[in-house]
Amino acid sequence: MIQKPSTRKKARRYAVQGIYQWHMSGAPINEIELQFLETINQNKVDIEYFREVLVNTLAKVAELDDLLTPYLEREFEEINPVELAVLRLASYELQSRMDIPYKVVINEALELSKTFGVTDGHKFVNGILDKLAKKLRPLEAK
Secondary structure (H helix, E strand, O other), X not given: OOOOHXXXXXXXXXXXXXXXXXXXXXXXXHHHHHHHHHHOOOOOOOHHHHHHHXXXXXXXXXXXXXXXXXXXXXXXXXXXXXXXXXXXHHHHHHHHOOOOXXXXXXXXXXXXXXXXXXXXXXXXXXXXXXXXXXXXXXXXXX
């Protein structure tokens, strides 16, 4: 079944909230996943995508953080947790979801940063993801 873009956008939105919750609480991934699945309207969210990006982003968090590290000018502890959640989700998508154009990944990340992050946090996120996209998708990001 082809999902409408808006259902995937909502899936990303919930996934960022779940990644943020994991970062702040240290709760197990499966508990966070179940909590969201109980509360979200499954007709309006791409549930499969939500599950994939939440679980896989958190399962690969150390690897994703290693990808991000060369582009950060500060320690992870100094990054706003919302922006960190967005960066982790977007870096997972850039690395693992080649079916999604890198510009879409970055645009969605900027939208999430503007919605949930601090003022001008999207500029920080954009700068990092732009550099990461050139590394992970050199042909596409030319």
